[in-house]
Amino acid sequence: MAAISLSKLNKHYGSLFHAVKDVDLEIADKEFVALVGPSGCGKSTTLRMIAGLEDISSGDIRIGNRVVNDLPPRDRDIAMVFQNYALYQHMSVYDNLAFGLRNKKTSEAEIKAAIDRAAGMLGLHELLARKPKQLSGGQQQRVALGRCIVRNPEVFLFDEPLSNLDAKLRAQMRIEIKRLHAAIPTTSVFVTHDQVEAMTLGDRVVIMRDGRVQQVGTPLQVYGKPANKFVAGFIGAPAMNFVNVTVRSDGGATTVEADGLKLTVGGADARALAAYNGKPAIMGARPEHLALGEGAPGASFDAHVEVVEQLGSEILLETRVGSHGITVARVPAETVIASGDRVRVSGQPGRLHFFDPETELPITAA
């Protein structure tokens, strides 16, 4: 039973670099939270502070009911998986798994039972006598996971554990971690720079930038209702298209206009944009919410195809509309299309996003 609570957490490196700024985060017991953001956003530093490998400049960290600010890592009852596995190279896989338990003076019989159980879950039985050097990357990472499981800690911490694996293995290990969390529900914090990993693994996703938390929410929330333009652009692949538009609201109709593009917006969007009449705004459209064809009246525009990326299951189009580059996804793979073609692109009504150009916050109806 261990919830994690971060309050007003800060990390300064000297006087020049403020790596983590006022981070507040509540992680429920048994919850799997993914910390995601571009490199240098403070996510790894935050994780290392939870682990106790990094001092806290100010703020509080609680694990369960204890404030752990000044506790050394060994007393926090946590386990951590590192990017480069961090297996003890001079020990066999068995000794690697046993290391933590031996430090706790657990009896060898109990250690053997715990290792048997973990090895069964992760398929490590044949590897127990080997040295880490004799294992492949995926096997090493499974041993690192095993080392966490046998200790049966209150919290699992993952520091970009899949970054060193190739794409196929990464997808496999993702599923394995998910299965593991279902089998042994333990509070987990998973740091990654890959938004796909964060979305697929996290019960909730925390997006960070420049040391600040941008948004905390379920994968569906951060995808559907991004808290600002950064989150909108960071979550989702291919990334959201952004177009600088001018809002025109006259009579009953609200339109947004840009070079080569004029779209009619309705419903909640029109009400929200009413205050921006004559002013600039940023329109965001996810590539998967655009489609070829006329679509609803006033919802389409002409585009000039520049690059065609055939993925087999679908086509990705890089198009140009006036001075803007716009990506269109989910074009059926059989579509006959070539670069240089002119196409009609339509947006799905109600799935456009609008942001204030100054604050970059979403424009919503009051």
Next chain:
Amino acid sequence: MPIVSRPDFLPGLPKWSRKTLFALALFGICFAFAFPVLWLILTSLRPESGVYYVHRGTEFTLASFAEVLTDDRIVSAFLNSALISTLATIFSLLVTVSSGYMLSRFTGPASRIWFGTIYVFRCIPYISWVLPLYFVTQSWGLYDTYTGLLLPHVAVHICFFSWLMKGFFDGIDPSMEYAAMIDGCTRWGAFIRVAIPSALPAISALAVLCWLFTWNEFLFALILTGNRVPMITVVMAQFVTEMGLRWNLMAATAVMALVPAFLVALFGQKYVIRGLRI
């Protein structure tokens, strides 16, 4: 890939002549290094009358070795050198390994000051340490004692080899130690139980280098010791007397001094190569 088969090694020649040339060059280089040693061994096996005509004459004898081995001063010099080399290696490693680790892992002011200190001392030419050390050992009453020779050696090792050790530790991923700290070790525990075992090839290499360095050292031994603690390198040089040069005895002592160094180098070289590659 063997050098001989590389196409850019004398590309115009046929393969057999490339191989021959390569073998000749190899032989030439080995010969240049081995010749003085071979000459030394030859000299040590000649009677006193034959040392100036090592290249001719067929008379060989082990008399020089017998004479040297029955000389108490030379035997005790051997023991002294072995003892000092071994002790210096042990003490230097104790400090060098932890100091190299600190330089590699910690960035605080203590680490920076230590870094600066050994940097400065490293810049001072080795030879200019000797005279001040002579006065210091004299005034502390350490002249011509084990301690008086051991301490300067350890100090020099620390300055020279902390850097090497820092380089070794830089090459070892620190997350292994973090994992150990999370797994229940203290910082020291992680250092001793995880960092040191992973650096063992490097530490063995360093031990070999330290030992050879002290065994072969001449200057400190000459200046900082007298009759009570003779060292083998100094004793060897003392066959130059007003009665003349006793080449055969000097050569016999030198050959015997070569043996331990040769053995250490022979058994240590695989560690040195592995260690230096980390």
